[in-house]
Amino acid sequence: xxxxxxxxxxxxxxxxxxxxxxxxxxxxxxxxxxxxxxxxxxxxxxxxxxxxxxxxxxxxxxxxxxxxxxxxxxxxxxxxxxxxxxxxxxxxxxxxxxxxxxxxxxxxxxxxxxxxxxxxxxxxxxxxxxxxxxxxxxxxxxxxxxxxxxxxxxxxxxxxxxxxxxxxxxxxxxxxxxxxxxxxxxxxxxxxxxxxxxxxxxxxxxxxxxxxxxxxxxxxxxxxxxxxxxxxxxxxxxxxxxxxx
Numbered sequence: 001x002x003x004x005x006x007x008x009x010x011x012x013x014x015x016x017x018x019x020x021x022x023x024x025x026x027x028x029x030x031x032x033x034x035x036x037x038x039x040x041x042x043x044x045x046x047x048x049x050x051x052x053x054x055x056x057x058x059x060x061x062x063x064x065x066x067x068x069x070x071x072x073x074x075x076x077x078x079x080x081x082x083x084x085x086x087x088x089x090x091x092x093x094x095x096x097x098x099x100x101x102x103x104x105x106x107x108x109x110x111x112x113x114x115x116x117x118x119x120x121x122x123x124x125x126x127x128x129x130x131x132x133x134x135x136x137x138x139x140x141x142x143x144x145x146x147x148x149x150x151x152x153x154x155x156x157x158x159x160x161x162x163x164x165x166x167x168x169x170x171x172x173x174x175x176x177x178x179x180x181x182x183x184x185x186x187x188x189x190x191x192x193x194x195x196x197x198x199x200x201x202x203x204x205x206x207x208x209x210x211x212x213x214x215x216x217x218x219x220x221x222x223x224x225x226x227x228x229x230x231x232x233x234x235x236x237x238x239x240x241x242x243x244x245x
Contacts, residue, residue, distance in 0.1 A: 003092075006090075007094045011094075021101070025105060025109055029112060029113060032050060035123065036116065042123070047110055047130055050109060051110065054135070058136070062160075062161055063161050065146070066151040068098075068151050068236075069151035071094075090240075103137055113125065142228055145233060145236075148236055175192060190220075193225060
């Protein structure tokens with residue numbers, strides 16, 4: 001319990017924690033506010049509508065996860081390794097709180113959207129689309145742990161953020177183009193965590209499959225993201241274990 005309390009105190013006393021979540025939560029309200037101000041008729045806002053920009057929230061949580069690199073740079077984990085039962089205690093506690101914070105952040109997003117929809121005369125909130133919440137949660141936790149895992153591996157917050165962003169914004173597009181010419185590249189594209197997250201829960205109105213140009217089935221996207229989530233947690237633990245300072 002002491003290690004959980006210690007890591008919670010550390011996160012709550014960092015201004016970056018509050019700033020990151022304030023930005024993420026407020027940005028998620030922009031689509032709701034736009035509908036409220038622009039619409040001329042009463043519009044329904046569901047949970048899926050509140051989370052329409054869930055990938056943006058997930059990308060911001062990538063930074064939150066990668067911020068663990070600061071602890072390594074400033075040796076803030078050194079005392080934890082000396083005062084706690086095992087050298088892995090602090091990273092387990094940090095992962096627990098970071099994932100819980102991100103999950104609760106989504107809860108606040110939905111709650112705030114419901115409040116805005118209740119206050120604004122042209123909006124009406126409906127408690128429908130809970131599956132969208134699960135979709136957003138899995139995307140968010142996957143991206144957060146990608147940031148954390150790469151930050152632990154490289155000992156760098158910048159790398160923890162830039163690697164997932166590079167995957168999402170550059171590498172995925174290159175893989176898509178290359179897969180049209182080289183068959184084997186398609187399999188690299190299929191295991192890309194950021195591409196799976198980008199497609200997960202998105203209805204493009206077309207049949208899903210495993211050919212180039214198609215969105216893959218959600219069950220497949222979910223499995224790939226869960227594998228990457230577990231892999232990033234294992235990578236963070238291994239990286240912490242090899243730090244002998």
